[in-house]
Amino acid sequence: MSRLVVGPFNRVEGDLEVRLEVASDQVTRAEVVSPLYRGFEQMLRGKDPRDGLVIAPRICGICSVSPSVAAAEALAAAQGLSPAPNGQLVTNIVHAVENIADHLTHFYMFFMPDFTRETYGDAPWFAATATRFAALKGTAAQDMLPQRAEFMHIVGLLAGKWPHTMAVQPGGVTRWVAANEVQRLLGLLATFRRFLQRVAIGVELEAFTALGTRQALFELVETHGPSHSDLFRFLQISEALGLHQLGRAEDRFLSFGAYRQGSGHLFARGLRDRSGPQKLNTGLIAEDVSHAWMQGPERALHPFEGVTEPDTEMAQGYTWCKAPRLAGDPAEVGALARQVVAEHPLALDLVAQGGNVEARIVARFLEMALLVPAMERWLREIRPPDAFIAHGDTPPETEGAGLVEAARGALGHWLRVEGGKIANYQIIAPTTWNFSPRDAAGRPGPLETALVGASRRPGETEPVAVQHIVRSFDPCMVCTVH
């Protein structure tokens, strides 16, 4: 048995270390280390509740709108306020732009460059992949970045800037939208749709989202060839490397529900494990600190009672990350979990043999293809003459939770107000779930489970299989601990 420390583990958002035990060239045990602590939950205590809308989004620069939406929903719940319908539509659109941009950034900038490593130099797909996906220098980055930047114009117009907009508020948004602007936004969306269809996916979005099986997906690759689109190139590689058999966790998929529509969500809230859909009781969420450099009671606490006190001696544990559990179980979150919980046929088929690297990647494309038509609909549903915001007041003693979906999965903010000030503010971010450490029972988090069994190729110090698995979760380490 040998020990491996992989770090700095880059092309994740923030800093990450992974510690591995390896026997016979296979990972037998993994520990995930989140090495940065900043203390946002401590900073927020004693502040005006509205200040959460300024400070909490700055936890994360890659998914800043998601904590905006979570903070706004938590405060809205505390105020008993419902957003103006226009405000909800604009919030959904701004949030969707960010989530799509994150999926693109992940695929093009973070995930694909690993297939340009020398270890794959003999593969028949290597030359084309290296030209296309070399880190920063590949043609894909040159094609994608301008598209991503122009797509962000939607946020520039609706919300001032990205990241760290303050446009999202408990009762809606801070900017009204005029009828001519709706038309301009539809044009921006049409430009982006063309990029997805021609370059990224290679087929009409509706044709892609209508697929129901992995086999049908691969028939498309067969028909058009792997050079036809960036997704098809990935699928060719995935098939060659067996990425659909790599990186399985416990297959307990959690989603808080994404993009409010009426009384529900575009992508449903729920929980699904190996035996099918389960009832989700968010009251059974609790965070355990047994393996974190954190102080607190031995029993796991629901976030409304949560405590954040770093153990400055770092006496016990191996990470700053707490271990969130749902009814005592770890849960996997992200685009795949969202689409599995929403019961998209393709997503369900992709995980028929369990969650895996390939399914996590394809789910992000599926989500982009589902979101663009939804955004077109939301834009047309805006009624420019109507209000974009409702105003509320925060009672001096109150509490509220904001449970939303960031690009990387379920995000919760739990706010308690006493004497008109923030008394407690607890956050569980998507990667807190996915990159959770062990809990008091010794049960590992999803990534720690998913890494077991990964192979080391001859001569490798940082096994590339480990890198594929880690990055398939699209971790955001700055969110994880915050």
Place this chain on the structure above:
Amino acid sequence: MTGNTHNLLWLQSGGCGGCTLSLLCAEAPDVVTAFETAEINLLWHPALSLETGREVTAIIDAILSGETRLDILCLEGSVMMGPNGTGRFHVMSGRDEPMKDVIAALAQRAAHVVAVGSCAAFGGITASGGNPGDAFGLAFDGEQQGGLLGGHFTGKAGLPVVNIPGCPVHPDWVTETLSQLSSGALSRDHLDALGRPDAISGRLVHHGCSRNEFYEYKASAEKLCQAGCMMENLGCKGTQAAGDCNTRAWNGSGSCISGGYPCIACTEPGFEDPGHPFVETPKIAGIPVGLPTDMPKAWFVALASLSKAATPSRLRENATSDRLRVSPVRRSKKGGKQ
């Protein structure tokens, strides 16, 4: 092209990564083209480079040994000094060494040291709320000189730490500053007392504000999503904050104010703890405490009351409306509609 490539190393510590993500929004030119034009050779960037693990350690060690020349060191995020001065709130992964020590050692090797964003420059949002992590800037703690490297630090080329402020930075602020540095076109004369390039510090956010007419007449919004000036009631600090945010668009056409929310002076040290709710203007006897930086207070008050008395009804009505409801009047030669 001069054929002189400039080696750039980018590190991240106590921040959110948002300055890099903002940089990826650069347009005309995009970031890849901007770096190519400036002949910047990216030795390593945590979010963008292929190298991981030991490959990164080797890159850093080669700089520390002098084998690789370091022309520009960029830090994004605050320097984490806590707990108790140990820096162990951020131990660089794979190195078992506090990030603050890695940064300090590399800074000694760098021709130029650049703080990207208000966290790296001054401490920023990571220093908010009592600063639980002991987050500092590279050469400042808020507006006090100090930080990790001390106020008298200069890079090997002779400049102090170049502070590109903002939360986040505008992408052009980064590409233009780095291009100026690599072409030798940034001198001490271009930096203000806080180390900020004059392209940023020479302007106020107020310049070019789309709500300027409301400001002129002190026609003020009372709530968010109203069209009036946000200085009097909603905490807007555009008249006090450095930046060209309203003359250089964000994400195509945006700015905080065009997005309908106040400037919170994110380019200024200490913005993270304003001493009042961000969206509320503190007042004494009904007069806002924070007035334009270089205007005599008595004159401001006198002019404000005069202009308030002269406010056209169009502005007064629009200021508290949730959009521009009353259009400007078009005067015809015959007098027309008033």
